[in-house]
Amino acid sequence: MDETTPGDPAGHARLGPQHRELLGQVLDKWSLEVLDRLCERPRRFNELRKTVPEITQKSLTTTLRRLERNGMVERVIVSTRPLGVEYRIAPLGKTLQDLIDALLEWSADNLPAVQQARQRFDAEFGAD
Protein backbone atom coordinates (compact mmCIF):
# COMPACT_ATOMS: atom_id res chain seq x y z
CA MET A 1 0.00 0.00 0.00
CA ASP A 2 1.05 3.55 -0.61
CA GLU A 3 3.44 2.76 -3.44
CA THR A 4 3.54 6.35 -4.50
CA THR A 5 7.09 6.87 -3.36
CA PRO A 6 9.36 3.88 -2.99
CA GLY A 7 10.87 3.93 0.46
CA ASP A 8 8.94 7.07 1.34
CA PRO A 9 12.01 9.26 0.99
CA ALA A 10 10.18 12.45 1.71
CA GLY A 11 8.78 11.52 5.11
CA HIS A 12 5.18 12.09 5.98
CA ALA A 13 4.87 14.68 8.73
CA ARG A 14 4.95 17.74 6.51
CA LEU A 15 3.36 20.93 7.70
CA GLY A 16 1.54 23.36 5.54
CA PRO A 17 2.34 27.05 5.24
CA GLN A 18 -0.50 27.74 7.64
CA HIS A 19 1.14 25.81 10.41
CA ARG A 20 4.37 27.58 9.68
CA GLU A 21 2.66 30.92 9.89
CA LEU A 22 0.99 30.02 13.16
CA LEU A 23 4.21 28.87 14.75
CA GLY A 24 5.89 31.97 13.46
CA GLN A 25 3.37 34.18 15.19
CA VAL A 26 3.57 32.34 18.47
CA LEU A 27 7.25 31.51 18.67
CA ASP A 28 8.58 34.82 17.56
CA LYS A 29 11.18 36.88 19.33
CA TRP A 30 8.96 38.41 22.00
CA SER A 31 5.84 36.28 22.11
CA LEU A 32 7.41 33.48 24.10
CA GLU A 33 8.36 35.73 26.96
CA VAL A 34 5.18 37.72 26.91
CA LEU A 35 3.14 34.54 27.07
CA ASP A 36 5.37 33.23 29.79
CA ARG A 37 4.78 36.35 31.85
CA LEU A 38 1.05 36.23 31.31
CA CYS A 39 0.92 32.59 32.30
CA GLU A 40 2.05 33.62 35.75
CA ARG A 41 -0.68 36.17 36.21
CA PRO A 42 -2.58 38.88 34.39
CA ARG A 43 -0.51 41.96 33.82
CA ARG A 44 -0.85 45.55 32.74
CA PHE A 45 0.86 47.00 29.73
CA ASN A 46 3.60 48.86 31.52
CA GLU A 47 4.05 46.02 33.92
CA LEU A 48 4.85 43.80 30.98
CA ARG A 49 7.31 46.32 29.67
CA LYS A 50 9.23 46.18 32.90
CA THR A 51 9.44 42.41 32.94
CA VAL A 52 10.83 42.43 29.43
CA PRO A 53 13.01 45.53 29.59
CA GLU A 54 14.48 45.46 26.12
CA ILE A 55 11.18 45.37 24.28
CA THR A 56 9.99 48.66 22.87
CA GLN A 57 6.49 49.92 23.33
CA LYS A 58 5.76 49.43 19.68
CA SER A 59 6.93 45.85 19.61
CA LEU A 60 4.99 45.04 22.74
CA THR A 61 1.85 46.49 21.25
CA THR A 62 2.33 44.56 18.05
CA THR A 63 3.07 41.36 19.91
CA LEU A 64 0.04 41.69 22.16
CA ARG A 65 -2.26 42.48 19.26
CA ARG A 66 -1.11 39.49 17.34
CA LEU A 67 -1.41 37.19 20.33
CA GLU A 68 -4.86 38.55 20.97
CA ARG A 69 -5.88 37.97 17.38
CA ASN A 70 -4.67 34.41 17.57
CA GLY A 71 -6.70 33.79 20.68
CA MET A 72 -3.69 33.48 22.93
CA VAL A 73 -4.34 36.40 25.24
CA GLU A 74 -7.34 38.43 26.28
CA ARG A 75 -7.43 42.16 26.63
CA VAL A 76 -9.54 43.40 29.50
CA ILE A 77 -10.35 47.02 30.05
CA VAL A 78 -10.24 47.92 33.71
CA SER A 79 -12.15 51.08 34.52
CA THR A 80 -9.82 52.46 37.11
CA ARG A 81 -8.85 56.11 37.31
CA PRO A 82 -7.08 57.27 34.17
CA LEU A 83 -7.32 54.02 32.26
CA GLY A 84 -6.45 50.42 32.77
CA VAL A 85 -5.85 47.58 30.42
CA GLU A 86 -5.09 44.17 31.65
CA TYR A 87 -3.77 41.31 29.58
CA ARG A 88 -4.39 37.78 30.61
CA ILE A 89 -3.68 34.41 29.14
CA ALA A 90 -6.57 32.89 27.18
CA PRO A 91 -7.53 29.22 27.23
CA LEU A 92 -5.86 28.68 23.89
CA GLY A 93 -2.75 30.28 25.22
CA LYS A 94 -2.76 28.00 28.22
CA THR A 95 -2.33 25.04 25.93
CA LEU A 96 1.09 26.44 25.13
CA GLN A 97 2.21 26.96 28.70
CA ASP A 98 4.06 23.69 29.17
CA LEU A 99 5.69 23.97 25.79
CA ILE A 100 6.89 27.49 26.44
CA ASP A 101 8.14 26.50 29.82
CA ALA A 102 10.09 23.64 28.31
CA LEU A 103 11.53 25.89 25.63
CA LEU A 104 12.74 28.52 28.05
CA GLU A 105 14.22 25.84 30.21
CA TRP A 106 15.89 24.24 27.23
CA SER A 107 17.47 27.51 26.23
CA ALA A 108 18.80 28.02 29.74
CA ASP A 109 20.14 24.50 29.96
CA ASN A 110 21.80 24.39 26.57
CA LEU A 111 23.07 27.88 26.03
CA PRO A 112 26.57 27.00 27.26
CA ALA A 113 26.85 24.01 24.96
CA VAL A 114 25.64 26.09 22.04
CA GLN A 115 28.15 28.78 22.77
CA GLN A 116 30.91 26.22 22.74
CA ALA A 117 29.66 24.86 19.46
CA ARG A 118 29.72 28.36 18.04
CA GLN A 119 33.27 28.91 19.11
CA ARG A 120 34.34 25.67 17.53
CA PHE A 121 32.56 26.51 14.34
CA ASP A 122 33.91 30.03 14.16
CA ALA A 123 37.41 28.80 14.87
CA GLU A 124 37.21 26.32 12.03
CA PHE A 125 35.34 28.24 9.40
CA GLY A 126 35.05 31.80 10.55
CA ALA A 127 38.78 32.34 10.78
CA ASP A 128 39.83 30.20 7.89
Added chain:
Amino acid sequence: MDETTPGDPAGHARLGPQHRELLGQVLDKWSLEVLDRLCERPRRFNELRKTVPEITQKSLTTTLRRLERNGMVERVIVSTRPLGVEYRIAPLGKTLQDLIDALLEWSADNLPAVQQARQRFDAEFGAD
Protein backbone atom coordinates in the same frame (compact mmCIF):
# COMPACT_ATOMS: atom_id res chain seq x y z
CA MET B 1 16.61 37.34 51.30
CA ASP B 2 16.28 38.90 47.90
CA GLU B 3 14.38 41.86 49.18
CA THR B 4 15.33 43.76 46.08
CA THR B 5 11.81 44.07 44.81
CA PRO B 6 8.95 44.11 47.29
CA GLY B 7 6.38 41.56 46.27
CA ASP B 8 8.52 40.59 43.30
CA PRO B 9 6.15 42.20 40.82
CA ALA B 10 8.37 41.51 37.88
CA GLY B 11 8.54 37.75 38.17
CA HIS B 12 11.81 35.91 38.28
CA ALA B 13 12.18 33.74 35.21
CA ARG B 14 13.58 36.39 32.92
CA LEU B 15 15.73 35.42 30.01
CA GLY B 16 18.67 37.33 28.77
CA PRO B 17 19.14 38.52 25.21
CA GLN B 18 21.39 35.53 24.62
CA HIS B 19 18.61 33.10 25.33
CA ARG B 20 16.37 35.08 23.09
CA GLU B 21 18.91 34.97 20.31
CA LEU B 22 19.37 31.25 20.70
CA LEU B 23 15.67 30.54 20.57
CA GLY B 24 15.39 32.83 17.61
CA GLN B 25 17.95 30.82 15.71
CA VAL B 26 16.39 27.49 16.52
CA LEU B 27 12.70 28.27 16.36
CA ASP B 28 12.78 30.32 13.23
CA LYS B 29 10.62 29.84 10.19
CA TRP B 30 12.46 26.93 8.63
CA SER B 31 14.65 25.48 11.36
CA LEU B 32 11.86 23.61 13.06
CA GLU B 33 10.98 21.64 9.99
CA VAL B 34 14.54 21.05 8.91
CA LEU B 35 15.41 19.72 12.34
CA ASP B 36 12.29 17.61 12.32
CA ARG B 37 13.29 16.07 9.01
CA LEU B 38 16.82 15.42 10.15
CA CYS B 39 15.59 13.79 13.32
CA GLU B 40 14.02 11.08 11.21
CA ARG B 41 17.21 10.28 9.37
CA PRO B 42 20.23 11.90 7.76
CA ARG B 43 19.41 13.62 4.52
CA ARG B 44 21.07 15.20 1.54
CA PHE B 45 20.68 18.79 0.54
CA ASN B 46 18.30 18.32 -2.33
CA GLU B 47 16.44 15.70 -0.41
CA LEU B 48 15.72 18.28 2.25
CA ARG B 49 14.55 20.73 -0.36
CA LYS B 50 11.97 18.28 -1.55
CA THR B 51 10.60 17.60 1.89
CA VAL B 52 10.17 21.31 2.45
CA PRO B 53 9.10 22.40 -0.99
CA GLU B 54 8.59 26.08 -0.38
CA ILE B 55 12.05 26.75 0.96
CA THR B 56 14.53 28.27 -1.46
CA GLN B 57 18.03 27.04 -1.92
CA LYS B 58 19.41 30.14 -0.28
CA SER B 59 17.22 29.89 2.78
CA LEU B 60 17.98 26.23 3.18
CA THR B 61 21.70 26.92 3.00
CA THR B 62 21.42 29.71 5.53
CA THR B 63 19.30 27.61 7.85
CA LEU B 64 21.64 24.65 7.69
CA ARG B 65 24.72 26.81 8.28
CA ARG B 66 23.17 28.40 11.30
CA LEU B 67 22.04 25.09 12.72
CA GLU B 68 25.47 23.69 12.13
CA ARG B 69 27.10 26.63 13.84
CA ASN B 70 24.85 26.18 16.83
CA GLY B 71 25.78 22.53 17.09
CA MET B 72 22.35 21.30 16.05
CA VAL B 73 23.30 19.47 12.89
CA GLU B 74 26.43 17.95 11.45
CA ARG B 75 27.58 18.27 7.89
CA VAL B 76 29.20 15.16 6.50
CA ILE B 77 30.92 15.05 3.16
CA VAL B 78 30.19 11.84 1.36
CA SER B 79 32.69 11.04 -1.35
CA THR B 80 30.27 9.55 -3.82
CA ARG B 81 30.27 10.25 -7.52
CA PRO B 82 29.96 13.92 -8.29
CA LEU B 83 29.69 15.14 -4.74
CA GLY B 84 27.69 14.29 -1.69
CA VAL B 85 26.86 16.19 1.45
CA GLU B 86 24.80 14.65 4.15
CA TYR B 87 23.23 16.48 7.03
CA ARG B 88 22.48 14.68 10.22
CA ILE B 89 21.14 15.67 13.57
CA ALA B 90 23.79 16.35 16.20
CA PRO B 91 23.57 15.32 19.86
CA LEU B 92 22.67 18.86 20.83
CA GLY B 93 19.96 18.86 18.23
CA LYS B 94 18.56 15.64 19.59
CA THR B 95 17.80 17.39 22.85
CA LEU B 96 15.29 19.42 20.92
CA GLN B 97 13.55 16.54 19.25
CA ASP B 98 10.72 16.06 21.71
CA LEU B 99 10.12 19.76 21.93
CA ILE B 100 9.94 20.16 18.20
CA ASP B 101 7.66 17.21 17.93
CA ALA B 102 5.36 18.71 20.53
CA LEU B 103 5.37 22.06 18.78
CA LEU B 104 4.48 20.64 15.40
CA GLU B 105 1.77 18.58 16.97
CA TRP B 106 0.48 21.59 18.85
CA SER B 107 0.24 23.59 15.67
CA ALA B 108 -1.66 20.83 13.95
CA ASP B 109 -4.03 20.39 16.87
CA ASN B 110 -4.77 24.03 17.44
CA LEU B 111 -4.74 25.55 14.00
CA PRO B 112 -8.52 25.33 13.67
CA ALA B 113 -9.13 27.03 17.00
CA VAL B 114 -6.68 29.76 16.12
CA GLN B 115 -8.36 30.32 12.80
CA GLN B 116 -11.67 30.74 14.55
CA ALA B 117 -10.14 33.18 16.97
CA ARG B 118 -8.78 35.17 14.06
CA GLN B 119 -12.15 35.33 12.40
CA ARG B 120 -13.76 36.56 15.60
CA PHE B 121 -11.06 39.15 16.06
CA ASP B 122 -11.21 40.37 12.50
CA ALA B 123 -14.98 40.56 12.59
CA GLU B 124 -14.89 42.68 15.71
CA PHE B 125 -11.93 44.93 15.07
CA GLY B 126 -10.86 44.42 11.51
CA ALA B 127 -14.18 45.44 10.01
CA ASP B 128 -15.17 48.05 12.51
Added chain:
DNA sequence: CAGAATCCCTCTGGATACTG
Protein backbone atom coordinates in the same frame (compact mmCIF):
# COMPACT_ATOMS: atom_id res chain seq x y z
C1' DC C 1 24.91 17.78 -6.68
C1' DA C 2 25.57 21.44 -3.49
C1' DG C 3 26.18 25.40 -3.00
C1' DA C 4 28.18 30.81 -3.56
C1' DA C 5 27.16 35.45 -5.30
C1' DT C 6 24.20 39.06 -6.68
C1' DC C 7 20.16 42.01 -7.00
C1' DC C 8 16.20 43.64 -4.98
C1' DC C 9 12.41 44.28 -2.22
C1' DT C 10 9.54 43.58 1.79
C1' DC C 11 8.96 43.49 6.46
C1' DT C 12 10.60 43.86 11.16
C1' DG C 13 11.79 46.51 14.63
C1' DG C 14 14.09 50.71 16.89
C1' DA C 15 13.72 55.73 17.99
C1' DT C 16 10.90 59.50 18.54
C1' DA C 17 6.85 62.31 19.09
C1' DC C 18 1.97 62.86 19.99
C1' DT C 19 -2.96 61.63 22.13
C1' DG C 20 -7.52 59.92 24.71
Added chain:
DNA sequence: CAGTATCCAGAGGGATTCTG
Protein backbone atom coordinates in the same frame (compact mmCIF):
# COMPACT_ATOMS: atom_id res chain seq x y z
C1' DC D 1 -1.61 54.87 31.57
C1' DA D 2 -1.84 52.85 27.18
C1' DG D 3 -1.42 53.36 23.36
C1' DT D 4 -1.19 55.48 17.86
C1' DA D 5 1.59 57.62 14.16
C1' DT D 6 5.93 58.36 11.52
C1' DC D 7 10.32 57.86 9.95
C1' DC D 8 13.97 55.03 8.88
C1' DA D 9 17.79 51.54 8.82
C1' DG D 10 18.92 46.80 8.55
C1' DA D 11 17.95 41.92 8.21
C1' DG D 12 15.42 38.24 5.81
C1' DG D 13 14.12 36.03 1.98
C1' DG D 14 12.87 35.37 -3.17
C1' DA D 15 14.62 35.00 -7.97
C1' DT D 16 18.34 34.40 -10.81
C1' DT D 17 22.98 33.31 -12.35
C1' DC D 18 27.43 31.01 -11.87
C1' DT D 19 30.81 27.24 -10.09
C1' DG D 20 33.81 23.15 -8.00
